[in-house]
Amino acid sequence: MASQESEGRILILATESCAYPGADSVGQAHSSYPANTYILRVRAPVMFPERFYLDCFAKGISGIIIMSCGEECPWEGAYKALADRIDSVYRMMRERDIDIRRLRLTAICTVCNRAFLKEVNQMNEIVSELGPPGQLQTGTVQAVDSQ
């Protein structure tokens, strides 16, 4: 394993057409990476509203990596909408004193094994450094952000 494993849980939102098969490819190569990573298959991460990320941190997720298709996104315009939303999430994280390094948007292709491992190990180091996220009141977040 490339780095010491942290206790914090890392959520990976991996697109079904690029990053999820990319993670499969890492497995096929039997390349080891931290166990505290949980990969969820998504059609397009553009579906997640700002509050989803803030709720995850509030629930105790220490880091989130959005592994998108980047410019190869099969849905034209989705990546830009996603990038804009993540900018918005970063603003909200700053307002709530959540280190923005806990959230990372990246592009992983179906054979991007090295990039996948780099991203996971980097986030693991960040999560190790930062420790668990502070407890947020999820309901408060929703009420403020939906206005």
Next chain:
Amino acid sequence: MTASKHQRSDRVGVYICYCGGNISDHVDVEKVRADVEKIPGVAVARTNMFMCSDPGQELIIEDLRQGRIDRVVVASCAPSLHETTFRGAITRAGANPYIYEHANIREHVSWVLHGDRATAKAEKLVAAAVGKARLLEPLQPIRVEARRHVTVIGGGIAGLKAARVLADRGLEVVLIEKSPFLGGHVARLDRVAPHGEKAADLVAELARSVLEDEAITVLTRSQLVGFDGYVGNYDLRVRAVSDGDGEGQGTYVPFRGVSGGTPPELTIETGAIIMATGFRSYRPRRGEYGHGDHAEVVTLPEFIRRFSMAESADGTLVLDGRIIRSIAMIHCVGSRQIPGIHEEDAEGRLNEYCSRVCCSAVLHAACRIRERFPGTRVHDLYRDIRTYGRDQEELYQRASGAGVVFYRFSPEEPPRVTAAQEGAAGQDFPLRVTVRDGLTFGEEVEMGVDLVVLATGMEAAQVGDLVAMMKLPVGSDRFLQEVHPKLAPVESSVAGVFLAGTAQAPMTIGEACNGAAAAAVKAASLLGRGYLELDPFVAEVDPDLCQGTGDCVRACLAEGALEMVEENGHARARVVAARCLGCGACVAVCPTGAIDLKGWSLKQYEAMVDMIVADLAEST
């Protein structure tokens, strides 16, 4: 069922696979089963050595039929491999196939982790899948009309075979070929290994049957320049290949004349596409085994062409008026290249794969030389002999019996081809070949020869424009890549696009025809009914929650997929399912959570996260 009315199932069945040790060597599968069984909502948890096997699938079917479960989670390999398998099993049990969720505990767990950490992670992923499965709802697939029409790109042996098989199954076919001729590389061969049939006969018979079939339209000197649409309903633009000057029909090209063969651009409405774009022969770099430095060094395809016009001088081969007393044939030229040993191409790449057909092709040529021209000596210089396949090992035996002399070299010390020097051994030959022979325990052997034949391998065809336009996956060897080498060997990841022949990998003529027939049958079965059933993963609106803000319509990425309508005097969003891409861009912007994605809902993701952060011991 609408987005706000989720009810959790309390009858989830969990099925955990050993994968013959692939999972159970690193994950304590029985511990996962015992722990998962205690999660609220789980009614049944079972294990099997191979859950994808018939006995494994029967476990699921039986539990569904007995009413023990109404949702299914399978924890096994990547969903790309067996999601369809398990949905099929659920359907056979008479249930809805969309009550299913998959946990990948092989590629994402047992192949990257070991010991207790692997078991703990597997439990979390299965628990997350249970969290989602409890919220799954039965869904109905979306029916889309499909054109019973296939376009084949490439008029080589694979393209011809695919077109033939498609037409035999009653589909309309357009075959697009860039060159003026049909037959591809096979048409440039003479007699083919291992049985010696005439390549011309193979090509001519197949091409004739294609050209005479009214269901097949053949467009030579044509190329694909536009690709739009979706499976069952692709719109292709095809343009004629210019004469090299890029001029269209009726244009005067100085000193050549008026271009007459360029028809206007065509649009083809098709349902599926078969990529039969073939390969290109490796071109040795200058100086590689003397190629380019000595006229007597030729590639195997060049030799085959010259040999078809061979003459005899008292049993000795005569090529182009020159007596060939001795030939050296060198294997693995441009194939099985090794980093640090072989020189990379201009783009820094090596052909690390075996081209698979060269050994048999060389030995077949060597046999023919020796059998027809016993006065000509043949020296066969190889790294390994790989005459795999039916009746091909016999070629090696036949060549040995015919007096072909074998030498085995190592990649670190390949044969050297030099011009013969006056006074040296073999001075009456134009070339001298030196090889350290592993068969004689490393003895250095020197031979004079009149001709060196390089068994050049196959490289991927240059189809970068098509790859970019159609977003086709390409392997590290640069050939087009299938979804899975065993489970989906002719399918590309683009729905409705199939792979045939050497576009996919080096292969023999027989294998190319097999692949082409498989691709054709796949395409025919896809389009045969005239309609497709697509996954129903589209947005849905809960009218009780919708406040008619129109945010979703503005965020929608597909024109016309969402619209505002009037219902009981209130503005409401409505999804046009056939146009919805299922991306979920609308889900994120709804202020009331009134819109969600069927089968991949935000609520389901929230449930998965809840299970990941939960202490399973406490939750049970």
